[in-house]
Amino acid sequence: QVQLVESGGGLVQAGGSLRLSCATSGRTFSTYSMGWYRQAPGKEREFVARIFSVGGWTLYADSVKGRFTISRDNAKNTVYLEMNNLKPEDTAIYSCYAQRGSDDFWGQGTQVTVSS
Numbered sequence: 001q002v003q004l005v006e007s008g009g010g011l012v013q014a015g016g017s018l019r020l021s022c023a024t025s026g027r028t029f030s031t032y033s034m035g036w037y038r039q040a041p042g043k044e045r046e047f048v049a050r051i052f053s054v055g056g057w058t059l060y061a062d063s064v065k066g067r068f069t070i071s072r073d074n075a076k077n078t079v080y081l082e083m084n085n086l087k088p089e090d091t092a093i094y095s096c097y098a099q100r101g102s103d104d105f106w107g108q109g110t111q112v113t114v115s116s
Contacts, residue, residue, distance in 0.1 A: 009110030
């Protein structure tokens with residue numbers, strides 16, 4: 001079992017920045033692919049970014065490419081999402097996940113609100 005706790009959300013003006021963190025439990029963090037999804041009110045959950053366990057390869061949704069950066073610190077069992085040039089349409093609850101094989105675990109989410 002992996003427990004994930006997100007932090008770093010909040011209210012920011014358009015054009016601003018936030019850094020989300022997702023701290024995980026367990027000793028095998030480095031073996032999990034980690035990522036972020038978001039869900040805006042009335043919309044389906046959508047993929048944001050992913051960082052693989054091997055090689056540090058990353059994937060991004062087209063809507064955040066060039067603005068968001070995902071990274072991980074295996075020594076701290078933490079994954080980060082640096083969000084720059086935020087837009088009102090980035091407003092959502094952001095949740096991190098950990099995936100390895102058929103197992104996946106989710107955090108509770110953190111609210112990000114971008115005002116225009």
